[in-house]
Amino acid sequence: MHNSKFFCNFAAETMKIGVFDSGYGGLTILDKIYQRLPEYDYLYLGDNARTPYGTRSFEVIYEYTLQAVRFLQQQGCRLIVLACNTASAKALRTIQQHDIDPSQIRVLGVIRPTVEYVAQRADATATPHIGILATPGTVSSQSYVLELNKITDSPVHRFTGSPFIISQQSCPMWVPLIESGEYREDGANYFVDKYIRAILDKDPLIDTLVLGCTHYPLLADKIHAVLRNMGREDIHLVAQGAIVAQSLEDYLHRHSEIERQLSRGASVRYLTTESPDKFNQSASIFLSSPVAAEHIEL
Ligand code: DGL
8 A cells, every 4th residue: 555644735726637657667658758748737656666567467467557547546647658669468358347437537548649650650651560578568469469459440541452461579688677777788789689680580571670669669679789780771660658658648639528637737757666766866867857856555
């Protein structure tokens, strides 16, 4: 249970947008959301003490994510973005269908908007070859494969019957490298090289690589370097931040009944299950301005 002594004055006069991730990765999403929609009040929650989620079982990811959703709801969030592919893949649907009352709170994920973006930008004249880089949890859920195949029949997709060719690669070392700050070191190159080569071995015709974990944009420079070395600068790397921000804006336009309830204090508060000092230091790598996080327990 959370430590209520920190939160007695914290809750509900303002209706906030909650942004949740297992750790720092969701900051790559929050950053873009805040740039696009700065007028609202945001509450970021990183479950840094229990990260990574991506190597955990379905049951544990679901349980942890549900705890975070309930906590954010208690703190006055009307809308929550699961800024984590693993949580979106493993917990979102169950939470939407069984655990929340949509008249009280809405929970959105990051996979569907990403899939819509990929489908919209794919070349309608050729069969798209898509590579998905993600955590073991997201890969084993098959969420990207299922959603991409589903969208073939939907109006946003411009193809007539040409299926996507999808390859997936789990990158279990990337989140630990990022959470520990080791991702900038030369030692990280080995694991960047390894997973990029592995996915391109599966399908050398890949033209779009989805960074299907919100931590991965931190490795974008190293990924570009590997692609350059391989002579594959033509590959389009998809990071989710701007896509999710755009999709949230569209959602709020479509749901004015929710948008009207959101408070407009242009604030962001950061909560972590780890030490705030540690969070503040690492968060500054992800964001341009310093943050002052508060500790909570789930
Ligand atoms: N940022 C999360 C995601 O998008 C990270 C996963 C993890 O904790 O392993 O999947």
